[in-house]
Amino acid sequence: MAFEPPRRLVRALGEAAPDGDGWLAKLPEVAERAVAQRELAVERVQVPGGRSSLVVLVRTADGTPAVLKLAPRRARPESERAALVHWGGLGAVQLREGSGGGEREGCDEGVLLLERLRPDVSVRSLPEAKALLEAAGTLRRLWVEPPGSHRFETVAERTGRQAAAMRAGAVADDEVAPLVDAALAAREELLAAPPEQRLLHGTFRQSKVLAGDRMPWLAVGPDPVVGEGAFDLARLVRDRVEDLVAQPSGASTTRRRVKRLAESLEVDQERLRGWALFRAVESGVRARRVGRERDAELLLEFASWL
DSSP states (O other): OOOOOOHHHHHHHHHHOTTOOSHHHHHHHHHHHHHHHHTOEEEEEOSSOOSSOEEEEEEOTTOOEEEEEEOOGGGOHHHHHHHHHHHTTSSBOOBSSOSSTTSSTTOOTTEEEEEOOEEEEEGGGSOHHHHHHHHHHHHHHHOBOOOTTOOOOBHHHHHHHHHHHHHHHHHTOTTTHHHHHHHHHHHHHHHHSOSOOEEEOSSOOGGGEEEOSSSSEEEOOOOOEEEOHHHHHHHHHTTTHHHHHHSTTHHHHHHHHHHHHHHHTTOOHHHHHHHHHHHHHHHHHHHHHTTOHHHHHHHHHHHHTO
């Protein structure tokens, strides 16, 4: 079959690498080779799919439903593989093949074979209060000690790169400069005394928690990082941001959400607020940089409430 990438993936990759890196051009060949090497039967490409990978619904040689995921190197697929191995299916989707990227002779980097969940049923489909409860419960299971001598990126490293881009954005945009200053100050204070070091999902939100058979809800698509739990939880705070901004009580609802989530996962409320501020401003500045002005407006308004 033709492995045509969904429009959302093409658009997102264009934003991340405007000059291109050749991955999309090689994708059909890599996908065909991965299917042949694993003797898979292809059902369909998942649409709209993710923003950093091609997801293909397949069946293994014995008829077991599975998912073939292909991602470019900049999406850190081998880091995802290592995290999934460490979690061992507790709270997250399971790998359907060995732990090493090169254990199958001739295999391409960035190809993962995963258990099949229900791709069209995420926690986001639940009413808001129930969705937050189930998402938080899933996240709690993922926060474990990182493996010894791990090579995962740390929160300090990841946010350091982001902070540099935020400073550049603030110089070119006086409107966002005060929020950027506040976010960067919060980051410095938070990194001065982190309370723990855990393996985190890294990009956790309601749409990353899918219904499964082995467990009711399982996380997918991690971009793992090592740091404090409040950093992970901060992204969940702004889920359904468009709904929050649309309601007159959006600011007070956001503050109540911070309090509720902090208490449910035993996270310091002020640290959660600080990371929610940093992550919202970072995402807002990045959205403005690539021309997603509506997203930028929503995120920066949300950040102003924190």
